[in-house]
Amino acid sequence: MLIIVGLTGGLLVFQHEISDFILHQQIGKITPQGQQLPIATILERVQTHYAQQPDIILQRVFLPATPGEPINIFIKSKTDEWATAYxxxxxxxxxxxxxxxxxxxxQFLMKVYELHxxxxxxxxxxxxxxxxxxLRGYS
Structure with missing residues (x-):
């Protein structure tokens, strides 16, 4: 049991780095190009993008910490399914x-959490x- 907790804990320690790597593999590299667009413009473009899915509701906006990261917009469907738009x-x-x-x-990461x-x-x-x-702490 300690081996399982140790291995999954080791994976969880690096989850952000792995997530960033996978995200950049999926969406590509963002090269800064002057000023970022105003949030209102970003939201209009996201709403236009999801216009064919009227059950999508924009919930939260997370601005990038560095110029080379995407804006993360949390969206929710009427069936309470959450997702992130990059x-x-x-x-x-x-x-x-x-x-x-x-x-x-x-999905894999959630299972690792449950296992850990x-x-x-x-x-x-x-x-x-x-x-x-x-008990391990007292031995």
């Missing part, structure tokens, strides 16, 4: 999204991992 901050183009389970990495924190065993697994962690 938008080019200089052109307003939607570079991709994580709709309809296409983001396999995120609960051994895929729900509440019992959470308690078991906690007890073994406490």
């Amino acid at each position: 938008v080019h901050p200089y052109t307003g183009a939607v570079l991709g999204d994580s709709l309809s389970g296409q983001d396999i990495w995120q 924190y609960a051994l895929l065993a729900g509440d019992f697994g959470i308690k078991l991992v906690g007890v073994v962690g406490l």
